Amino acid sequence: MAKVITTVALLSMLGAPLQFVYGVNVLAVLPSVWKSHYLFGKRLLQQLVEIQPNYSVTLISPHAEEYPVQPKIREIRIEGLRENWEEMGLPFDVEQSRQRSIMEHFTRLMYAGATNVDLLLGDAKVRKLVRSGEQFDLLVVDLFLSDSLLGLAHYYQIPTVVISPTGANTWLNQMTGNPQSSALDPSIFLPYSERMGLWQRCVNTLMGLFEKLTYNFFYMISQEAVYTKHFHTLCQLANTTLPHHRDLTKNLSLVLINSHPVVQYPRAYLPNMLEIAGAHLRGAQNQIELPTHITYFIESAPKGTVYISLGADARTADLAREKVDILLDVITGLQDYNFLIKWEDPKFYTSLPKNAMIAEWWPQETVLGK
Numbered sequence: 205m206a207k208v209i210t211t212v213a214l215l216s217m218l219g220a221p222l223q224f225v226y227g228v229n230v231l232a233v234l235p236s237v238w239k240s241h242y243l244f245g246k247r248l249l250q251q252l253v254e255i256q257p258n259y260s261v262t263l264i265s266p267h268a269e270e271y272p273v274q275p276k277i278r279e280i281r282i283e284g285l286r287e288n289w290e291e292m293g294l295p296f297d298v299e300q301s302r303q304r305s306i307m308e309h310f311t312r313l314m315y316a317g318a319t320n321v322d323l324l325l326g327d328a329k330v331r332k333l334v335r336s337g338e339q340f341d342l343l344v345v346d347l348f349l350s351d352s353l354l355g356l357a358h359y360y361q362i363p364t365v366v367i368s369p370t371g372a373n374t375w376l377n378q379m380t381g382n383p384q385s386s387a388l389d390p391s392i393f394l395p396y397s398e399r400m401g402l403w404q405r406c407v408n409t410l411m412g413l414f415e416k417l418t419y420n421f422f423y424m425i426s427q428e429a430v431y432t433k434h435f436h437t438l439c440q441l442a443n444t445t446l447p448h449h450r451d452l453t454k455n456l457s458l459v460l461i462n463s464h465p466v467v468q469y470p471r472a473y474l475p476n477m478l479e480i481a482g483a484h485l486r487g488a489q490n491q492i493e494l495p496t497h498i499t500y501f502i503e504s505a506p507k508g509t510v511y512i513s514l515g516a517d518a519r520t521a522d523l524a525r526e527k528v529d530i531l532l533d534v535i536t537g538l539q540d541y542n543f544l545i546k547w548e549d550p551k552f553y554t555s556l557p558k559n560a561m562i563a564e565w566w567p568q569e570t571v572l573g574k
Contacts, residue, residue, distance in 0.1 A: 227258035227259065228258065228342060229338070229340045230252070231262050231342070231362075232245065232262065232343075233264045233343070233344075233346070234246070234263065234267075234346045235265065235266065235324050235353065236349075237285055237286050237320065238369075238516065239516040241348070241370075242266075242267040243516065244367070244369045244462060245344070245346055246265075248344075248483060249261050249263060250277065253274065260278070261276060262278045262338075264279075264280045264324070264333075265282065266282045266286060266324075267281075269281075280329050280333065282327050284323055288320055289320060294313065296517050296518060296519070297522050306393050306394070306411075310418065314422055317348075317349025317350055317427075318426035318427055320350070321350045321430050322352075322430045324353075325434040334438065339360065340362055341362055342365065343360065343362050344364075344367060345367070346367050346369060350427075351427045351431075351453055354452040355431050358446075358447055359438055363458075365457060365458045365459075366456050366458070366459045366460065367460050368459060368460065368461045369462045370392060370462065372473070372477070373391075374416065375423070380456060380474055380476070381454070382473060382474050382477060386405060386408050386409040387408075390404075391408055397469065398469035398471075432446070456476070458476050459476060460478055460480045460483075461478065461480065461481075463479045463481050464479055467481070485569055486569055492569075494570055498561070501544075501561055502542065505541055506540045506541075509541065509542040510541055510542070510543045511572060512544065512545045513546035521547050525553070532556075532557060536557045542559045543560040544563070544571060545560060545561070545562045547562035
């Protein structure tokens with residue numbers, strides 16, 4: 205709870221000059237195709253408007269709810285981003301993703317990110333909002349593969365809070381000037397920890413060089429093209445000069461990182477980069493109550509219950525049948541444990557072991573808190 209209050213307090217301080225007179229109008233853009241990014245960011249925004257009654261939020265996202273339950277959060281849903289992502293050769297299927305090399309996946313990510321931001325800024329609902337004359341006091345944005353969105357901060361002349369659901373990475377460190385050592389900080393695209401051997405450090409160094417080269421000569425160029433396309437005209441209408449895109453990437457007020465010292469290795473962070481993992485959790489008093497039969501299933505396991513999920517976007521139901529069969533064989537052999545499996549299809553293709561239960565969705569926080 206202390207982490208939540210601290211995070212919200214920092215967000216509130218950035219809008220403090222106006223809040224006592226007018227309230228604060230926050231513009232939040234969470235463009236990621238991964239729903240987990242949206243859920244993480246939205247929970248922080250919900251806490252912000254709950255604790256600060258004079259704050260309101262306009263949230264733009266491909267996952268925005270059509271009928272939001274929070275009256276102080278207005279959501280604008282952008283269609284077509286997930287489809288564009290797949291058309292750019294980035295399927296959400298686990299098996300297909302594993303068939304591509306890191307380099308190919310890395311390159312496709314850059315250009316898919318740029319085209320998605322282009323689609324978002326060109327969406328009719330976003331264009332209408334930007335040209336409506338409505339004013340905002342703070343920009344909250346997920347900048348993973350979407351640096352072009354910083355043009356909104358210049359257009360509205362407001363400070364920027366960056367949410368990083370993936371934790372720190374080379375590109376974010378490039379923007380903020382945060383130190384990064386190839387000997388100590390593994391790339392997020394490599395399966396390494398901070399305990400790297402000589403060969404792993406050499407590979408990590410080469411990967412770091414590749415990330416920096418592609419950031420400067422491919423990624424930033426594609427993002428700047430999108431930035432210029434959408435904000436040059438807006439700046440002309442507002443009678444202002446369009447600044448260089450790279451200058452905006454160096455002007456970030458606060459960066460909130462989804463990591464925590466307890467589960468992450470020690471690394472250096474600048475004072476405006478804060479680790480906030482867990483700040484989005486609801487707390488024991490606000491958890492969803494489980495049905496009696498599920499509670500009994502969890503608590504009746506002699507040695508405990510295992511929860512199996514591939515996340516918000518990768519579907520367990522898309523795994524190859526032979527791999528699911530192997531998983532079921534293992535579960536059958538572990539009768540002292542019960543298993544909750546996130547299975548996105550309404551029906552299972554075969555009979556389940558008696559110590560396994562499936563559902564299309566589980567209240568994960570509640571399940572893991574049992």
